Amino acid sequence: xxxxxxxxxxxxxxxxxxxxxxxxxxxxxxxxxxxxxxxxxxxxxxxxxxxxxxxxxxxxxxxxxxxxxxxxxxxxxxxxxxxxxxxxxxxxxxxxxxxxxxxxxxxxxxxxxxxxxxxxxxxxxxxxxxxxxxxxxxxxxxxxxxxxxxxxxxxxxxxxxxxxxxxxxxxxxxxxxxxxxxxx
Amino acid sequence: xxxxxxxxxxxxxxxxxxxxxxxxxxxxxxxxxxxxxxxxxxxxxxxxxxxxxxxxxxxxxxxxxxxxxxxxxxxxxxxxxxxxxxxxxxxxxxxxxxxxxxxxxxxxxxxxxxxxxxxxxxxxxxxxxxxxxxxxxxxxxxxxxxxxxxxxxxxxxxxxxxxxxxxxxxxxxxxxxxxxxxxx
DNA sequence: CTCTGACGTTCCAGTAGTGACATGTCGAAG
DNA sequence: CTTCGACATGTCACTACTGGAACGTCAGAG
Numbered sequence: 001x002x003x004x005x006x007x008x009x010x011x012x013x014x015x016x017x018x019x020x021x022x023x024x025x026x027x028x029x030x031x032x033x034x035x036x037x038x039x040x041x042x043x044x045x046x047x048x049x050x051x052x053x054x055x056x057x058x059x060x061x062x063x064x065x066x067x068x069x070x071x072x073x074x075x076x077x078x079x080x081x082x083x084x085x086x087x088x089x090x091x092x093x094x095x096x097x098x099x100x101x102x103x104x105x106x107x108x109x110x111x112x113x114x115x116x117x118x119x120x121x122x123x124x125x126x127x128x129x130x131x132x133x134x135x136x137x138x139x140x141x142x143x144x145x146x147x148x149x150x151x152x153x154x155x156x157x158x159x160x161x162x163x164x165x166x167x168x169x170x171x172x173x174x175x176x177x178x179x180x181x182x183x184x
Numbered sequence: 185x186x187x188x189x190x191x192x193x194x195x196x197x198x199x200x201x202x203x204x205x206x207x208x209x210x211x212x213x214x215x216x217x218x219x220x221x222x223x224x225x226x227x228x229x230x231x232x233x234x235x236x237x238x239x240x241x242x243x244x245x246x247x248x249x250x251x252x253x254x255x256x257x258x259x260x261x262x263x264x265x266x267x268x269x270x271x272x273x274x275x276x277x278x279x280x281x282x283x284x285x286x287x288x289x290x291x292x293x294x295x296x297x298x299x300x301x302x303x304x305x306x307x308x309x310x311x312x313x314x315x316x317x318x319x320x321x322x323x324x325x326x327x328x329x330x331x332x333x334x335x336x337x338x339x340x341x342x343x344x345x346x347x348x349x350x351x352x353x354x355x356x357x358x359x360x361x362x363x364x365x366x367x368x
Numbered sequence: 369c370t371c372t373g374a375c376g377t378t379c380c381a382g383t384a385g386t387g388a389c390a391t392g393t394c395g396a397a398g
Numbered sequence: 399c400t401t402c403g404a405c406a407t408g409t410c411a412c413t414a415c416t417g418g419a420a421c422g423t424c425a426g427a428g
Contacts, residue, residue: 201376202376203374203375221377225377225379226378226379229378243376245377
């Protein structure tokens with residue numbers, strides 16, 4: 001049910017259309033809460049039905065500009081202050097680790113290396129995001145930077161953990177390749 | 185579609201009933217991939233229909249003991265080696281951070297403190313898990329420890345980030361309370 | 369002998385999310 | 399004047415997951 005509040009949050013800084021919100025989403029919240037277009041429009045409809053937002057004006061091309069109502073603002077506040085965030089624990093990356101017994105130590109190490117590389121790629125992407133938002137000083141950007149920092153730290157963790165895990169796998173099976181490109 | 189492979193993975197160490205798997209799940213994989221009972225039984229049925237597992241024997245109380253087939257083992261291997269893990273990026277905890285502009289700096293700091301406390305509680309839980317699995321040396325436990333370490337590091341990250349973020353919020357609004365219990 | 373608690377399975381209604389498709393408008397460039 | 403890309407919304411079928419109810423069996427304690 002967080003998409004609801006994501007939309008309320010975006011609208012709380014000013015009215016916007018579904019299309020506007022979609023673009024805004026891609027550039028900011030999608031990093032912490034992805035949503036598809038169909039989901040977004042659907043939720044806007046439900047939000048309007050529930051009286052948390054209203055169609056402020058209709059423009060060209062069927063554009064509907066939505067604005068938060070008082071009830072919506074109240075709901076957002078309530079969610080921010082009183083609803084406990086649900087911790088995530090769904091990592092198919094870690095799930096695979098449990099089954100390392102089913103593959104060779106070399107394959108396990110290759111898998112971990114891949115994770116490291118994925119993390120490097122992600123680090124670049126995050127750096128891009130950082131550069132993109134650098135000049136802005138609006139509320140979303142200012143506080144979004146806190147989330148970005150989380151991403152950067154998380155990324156570092158990912159890389160360091162993979163490095164450590166490779167060491168563990170090696171320790172467990174000393175026969176595993178030390179130099180993956182040169183099995184001598 | 186990861187539950188499928190989680191079950192294949194569990195069964196790859198030996199046959200078991202749905203009930204057995206449910207118990208096993210709770211103690212291990214649920215930390216990285218939660219699933220409910222109804223989901224589990226449903227998936228077992230589909231897995232059997234697909235020929236990836238078979239009913240090896242039926243015991244008392246309608247118990248069905250499942251075992252992996254060759255096709256199932258192949259599917260597991262394929263998933264382990266060739267299917268890229270999907271990165272998670274759905275953190276309603278971070279989503280709220282974007283909307284800090286809607287609440288006071290004090291409330292924002294209180295929110296972050298709560299996150300810190302939640303992380304502390306989680307740290308205790310993880311320590312418990314560590315103690316519980318300490319004596320075991322089976323495959324799941326050995327490799328599960330890699331996942332546990334990820335959890336511990338992730339937890340530390342959570343706490344340190346919250347501490348840092350509190351500093352940022354304070355820097356942004358110096359009027360915010362320094363001592364939350366003594367607003368002098 | 370009865371009750372309880374662990375064992376064991378099945379079904380279902382509801383929600384959230386995915387990915388693709390359908391439909392149409394408007395402004396600007398060529 | 400046509401076409402193309404951005405603007406703009408809506409719908410559908412499908413899958414994953416949630417939470418709960420329902421049903422029945424067996425072993426052991428009292």
